[in-house]
Amino acid sequence: MRTFTIKLGKKRIRFSDRMIKEEEEKRWWILPLIVLTYLLPLFVGEYTVYLLNLVAVAIIGAVSLDILCGFCGQLSLGHAAFFAIGAYSYGIFHMTFHFGYFLSFILAGFFGALLSLLIGIPSLRLKGLYLAIATMGFTFIIEDAIRFFKEWTHGVEGFRVSRIIDLGFIKLHSGKPEFYYFIYTIVILVVIFSRFLLHSKLGRAFTSIRDSDVAAEVSGVNLLLYKVLAFAISSFIASIAGAFMAVIIGTISPEDFNIFLSINYLVMLVIGGMGTVYGAVIGAIFITFLPEWITALRDALLPPGTEISVLQFLIYGLIILIFIVFEPNGFYGRWLVIKNYFKKFPFNEKRIGRVAWILRWR
Amino acid sequence: MKILEVEDLFIAFRGLVALNGISFSVNEGEIFGLVGTNGSGKSTFFNCVNRLYKPQRGKIIYKEKINLLKNPSYKIPELGIARTFQNLELFHYTRVLDNIMVGLHPRLKIRRFFKDFSIKGLIKSWNWDKDEAFKILDFLGITRFHARLVSDLPYGIQKLIELGRALAARPKLLLLDEPSAGMNDQETREIARLIKAMREEYGITVLLVEHDMNLVQSICDTLCVLDSGNIIKIGKPDEVTKDPQVINIFLGEEDNA
Numbered sequence: 232m233r234t235f236t237i238k239l240g241k242k243r244i245r246f247s248d249r250m251i252k253e254e255e256e257k258r259w260w261i262l263p264l265i266v267l268t269y270l271l272p273l274f275v276g277e278y279t280v281y282l283l284n285l286v287a288v289a290i291i292g293a294v295s296l297d298i299l300c301g302f303c304g305q306l307s308l309g310h311a312a313f314f315a316i317g318a319y320s321y322g323i324f325h326m327t328f329h330f331g332y333f334l335s336f337i338l339a340g341f342f343g344a345l346l347s348l349l350i351g352i353p354s355l356r357l358k359g360l361y362l363a364i365a366t367m368g369f370t371f372i373i374e375d376a377i378r379f380f381k382e383w384t385h386g387v388e389g390f391r392v393s394r395i396i397d398l399g400f401i402k403l404h405s406g407k408p409e410f411y412y413f414i415y416t417i418v419i420l421v422v423i424f425s426r427f428l429l430h431s432k433l434g435r436a437f438t439s440i441r442d443s444d445v446a447a448e449v450s451g452v453n454l455l456l457y458k459v460l461a462f463a464i465s466s467f468i469a470s471i472a473g474a475f476m477a478v479i480i481g482t483i484s485p486e487d488f489n490i491f492l493s494i495n496y497l498v499m500l501v502i503g504g505m506g507t508v509y510g511a512v513i514g515a516i517f518i519t520f521l522p523e524w525i526t527a528l529r530d531a532l533l534p535p536g537t538e539i540s541v542l543q544f545l546i547y548g549l550i551i552l553i554f555i556v557f558e559p560n561g562f563y564g565r566w567l568v569i570k571n572y573f574k575k576f577p578f579n580e581k582r583i584g585r586v587a588w589i590l591r592w593r
Numbered sequence: 594m595k596i597l598e599v600e601d602l603f604i605a606f607r608g609l610v611a612l613n614g615i616s617f618s619v620n621e622g623e624i625f626g627l628v629g630t631n632g633s634g635k636s637t638f639f640n641c642v643n644r645l646y647k648p649q650r651g652k653i654i655y656k657e658k659i660n661l662l663k664n665p666s667y668k669i670p671e672l673g674i675a676r677t678f679q680n681l682e683l684f685h686y687t688r689v690l691d692n693i694m695v696g697l698h699p700r701l702k703i704r705r706f707f708k709d710f711s712i713k714g715l716i717k718s719w720n721w722d723k724d725e726a727f728k729i730l731d732f733l734g735i736t737r738f739h740a741r742l743v744s745d746l747p748y749g750i751q752k753l754i755e756l757g758r759a760l761a762a763r764p765k766l767l768l769l770d771e772p773s774a775g776m777n778d779q780e781t782r783e784i785a786r787l788i789k790a791m792r793e794e795y796g797i798t799v800l801l802v803e804h805d806m807n808l809v810q811s812i813c814d815t816l817c818v819l820d821s822g823n824i825i826k827i828g829k830p831d832e833v834t835k836d837p838q839v840i841n842i843f844l845g846e847e848d849n850a
């Protein structure tokens with residue numbers, strides 16, 4: 232152990248390295264935030280609660296994509312496929328085979344994890360954009376498979392899934408506010424799980440693969456095993472999100488799970504910030520509410536009844552562009568920069584260093 | 594005991610012979626220096642040990658019984674061999690502490706978590722990885738950087754972090770690829786001190802690739818000179834540096850430089 236000294240006026244203070252306290256992540260804000268989450272439906276209307284339920288699905292989905300893309304650096308356009316697998320297998324297990332609610336959810340998750348091996352194993356060879364294209368193909372295949380197996384999935388007619396979840400002591404209808412408490416409990420569990428995952432042996436193996444796979448390998452990380460695990464965990468959670476999506480919308484059809492859904496989730500990550508979980512949450516909230524805000528904007532600015540789909544895509548595209556050019560680390564990255572600025576406040580260097588965890592797609 | 598025995602190791606890249614059937618052995622507990630001009634195949638040898646390259650011929654025997662070439666590369670650290678790279682291979686988008694903790698990967702077993710299953714034991718094992726990483730940082734004297742991003746730190750410190758990641762695996766054999774490259778005199782002396790301290794504190798055998806002849810002479814027990822994939826001379830540092838052939842090679846290099 233080494234020591235070093237600091238002069239303070241005439242005094243000399245000797246430090247040893249051990250005396251430097253570990254900089255702990257501050258977590259005091261988590262509990263108030265959870266309380267706020269549970270109190271929110273008391274203050275907003277029923278429609279907003281419905282929207283918030285959709286936000287919950289988006290959060291679960293975005294966090295699951297964050298585990299794959301943000302932690303492990305595997306660019307995937309196949310998340311819509313996992314959503315579809317989750318939604319349809321929940322529907323089939325629950326509606327067709329009359330399995331219990333809980334069992335159907337878990338089975339849907341495992342089914343998604345199992346099918347993720349199909350792209351998890353080739354991912355050892357496929358990197359960056361090539362993996363993205365392969366996973367995109369997976370999305371198309373699943374979408375077509377749903378159309379093909381009509382007897383099971385009812386194809387384009389749509390598959391009706393019960394909007395009720397029976398917890399035994401209470402029946403939750405997904406349109407009603409009570410459902411909110413249930414799904415946000417799941418959201419909180421998923422977010423906490425992912426944060427723990429990030430700081431565990433598993434999460435560190437994932438991030439090491441993202442940053443340098445050679446260094447990861449010589450540090451003892453089995454690339455194939457951990458890439459497959461990242462795919463499995465991610466698609467397990469994504470399938471659960473898909474199952475919830477089915478319960479919330481009530482009728483699912485193959486168009487609900489097209490490539491735009493995958494892209495939408497990637498956009499959430501880019502806008503929120505990757506690899507931190509919190510970024511994914513922020514991005515999910517932002518992107519899900521965006522159409523509502525755009526509608527509100529139209530009502531304020533344009534004559535009533537104007538067709539807005541053009542405007543919507545325009546604003547959507549603009550926002551993505553602005554983020555990619557000016558803040559590739561997303562909202563959360565910007566927040567960290569601001570926070571660091573004030574932490575060092577009187578001693579700022581002239582230029583604030585950009586927080587550097589933009590991913591390199593390799 | 595011989596910790597590493599290399600027998601007739603041969604590797605060529607499309608006709609370019611990088612290692613031409615070399616054989617030598619490293620005793621346990623020594624600091625073994627591997628020197629040679631640029632492109633003489635030193636890093637290639639490390640990559641063979643790590644199974645990043647696949648030699649066409651030969652054997653690398655570890656601890657007198659394990660043939661490394663029969664193990665996948667992620668198993669190598671588990672066996673007790675860690676390394677650093679000539680050009681840093683760090684995880685640039687995570688904190689220093691996380692970088693070190695990746696090195697703990699082969700030692701983190703679920704078994705350890707459940708070994709002494711009590712609240713106290715659980716809390717202890719909960720922070721086990723952090724404590725262990727801080728021990729390494731303390732040893733290297735870079736604890737004050739633990740919460741910084743690697744990419745924000747100067748090159749010398751980054752080199753130490755990479756060394757720390759290798760040390761975290763508690764290796765029996767440590768492969769260092771030019772640890773003093775790009776460092777100033779003071780940092781080079783610090784590295785030399787650390788390498789010696791490492792052997793004392795952790796009982797590590799060090800295989801050192803180096804350009805700085807002064808450093809090599811001052812800390813190595815045995816020197817091995819490589820030239821275009823062939824071994825020129827193995828022996829005690831002062832013997833080797835007196836060898837006319839060796840002098841020739843290194844003088845030639847200085848002339849070029």
Ligand SMILES: Nc1ncnc2c1ncn2[C@@H]1O[C@H](COP(=O)(O)OP(=O)(O)O)[C@@H](O)[C@H]1O
Nearest residue numbers: 606609611629630631632633634635636637638
């Ligand atoms: N992956 C590779 N592909 C082709 N040639 C290589 C490769 N790695 C090393 N070589 C060649 O092998 C020779 C030895 O390189 P290296 O081991 O890096 O030298 P050094 O002793 O400077 O570390 C060089 O001529 C280099 O060009």
Ligand SMILES: [Mg+2]
Nearest residue numbers: 635636637679
């Ligand atoms: Mg080299």
